[in-house]
């Protein structure tokens with residue numbers, strides 16, 4: 001029986017490989033593509049990356065690096081996907097992990113085994129050979145930004161619209177949009193990046209949204225804005241963080257309505273942050289026109305909910321992603337409406353030995369959090385700490401969901417949110433629940 005199976009060699013999977021190797025825990029890691037890096041590998045032959053050519057990360061280098069392997073100081077504050085993929089290559093080579101990853105191999109099924117552990121079936125992409133192996137533990141790190149979420153139900157008339165309809169997952173370069181009338185839907189980070197890019201080459205770019213957003217600049221007072229998430233203020237109560245950010249934005253950026261965006265229907269930090277300096281400039285230049293949500297399609301025309309309409313050549317749906325695990329049966333885990341029941345966002349209470357990595361959406365970056373999750377998982381595997389009973393785990397999940405509902409706008413994009421420092425502290429506390437047998441006398 002194998003010890004641990006890691007599914008995926010993206011930014012979370014390779015963090016787990018590093019931690020488990022350091023702890024001397026045996027593992028097999030399977031990656032469907034030919035290289036590490038997952039979403040951050042542009043043109044990844046696993047066909048799951050959503051990266052576009054111009055993508056730069058919107059969290060700073062200092063916040064995205066693994067604690068075990070800092071990024072080079074000469075990288076920019078917000079590296080490109082090319083630089084990030086190179087960093088992941090350096091990371092696996094530095095720790096000698098590449099040889100331990102089985103590439104071009106897809107995990108097709110994970111089934112609980114009758115006597116404990118899991119039967120994992122893999123298929124080699126090149127020859128189709130299938131193999132099933134029994135593991136004590138399985139770490140799921142298959143990512144959550146690869147399965148496009150389209151509006152459901154589709155907007156009336158969408159099936160007869162004569163223009164093109166694409167999802168941001170498939171957007172790569174600006175060339176196909178040159179001279180076109182482009183409608184970008186959504187006000188998340190994909191929508192802003194893509195609208196900014198098409199606005200430089202398209203005949204017209206429209207940005208439609210069903211609610212407004214508090215657009216955060218990438219820099220405040222000459223430092224990357226996300227440095228605030230590790231500042232002393234971020235250690236204060238939530239109301240103070242929110243108030244501080246609201247005041248900073250009021251001073252540094254002013255009202256978003258001044259740029260032609262609708263007034264957000266929620267407070268700052270009640271939605272996943274949309275981070276863009278360029279969007280505000282492009283709006284100010286008049287190169288992006290703001291519209292409310294789509295009402296319906298008719299021929300080559302899009303009608304909006306305010307009664308206005310535009311002739312459109314291509315709609316880019318930047319409407320987010322579905323959380324899915326194609327290799328897991330619904331009797332093991334469900335993810336309807338992006339809700340996944342995980343204790344501390346890692347452990348499904350009723351399935352010992354199954355763990356989920358990087359299934360979080362932080363205000364900050366996932367990578368160091370996935371690394372911290374891996375340390376907790378390694379503690380659990382090695383018996384250094386113990387989980388509470390299933391009732392207590394389900395209670396924690398209910399409390400987490402209730403807290404999300406109190407804080408966030410109701411949306412399928414707000415089901416796995418965490419605050420960077422708070423979540424690190426939560427994992428530290430989980431790791432401190434030490435259940436190892438203690439010697440009854442102290443020996444000096």
Ligand SMILES: NC(=O)C1=CN([C@@H]2O[C@H](COP(=O)(O)OP(=O)(O)OC[C@H]3O[C@@H](n4cnc5c(N)ncnc54)[C@H](OP(=O)(O)O)[C@@H]3O)[C@@H](O)[C@H]2O)C=CC1
Nearest residue numbers: 056057058151186187188189190191210318319320411413
């Ligand atoms: N540079 C970077 O680092 C980038 C990072 N990302 C990250 O990738 C993740 C995914 O981002 P993104 O692709 O923008 O997706 P998001 O889920 O963050 O945003 C989806 C947007 O589409 C809207 N929407 C969803 N369904 C509908 C609908 N039926 N009708 C109208 N509007 C709809 C949502 O509105 P509502 O809020 O009302 O649900 C929201 O504005 C995020 O974590 C993001 O931060 C993305 C791009 C670039």
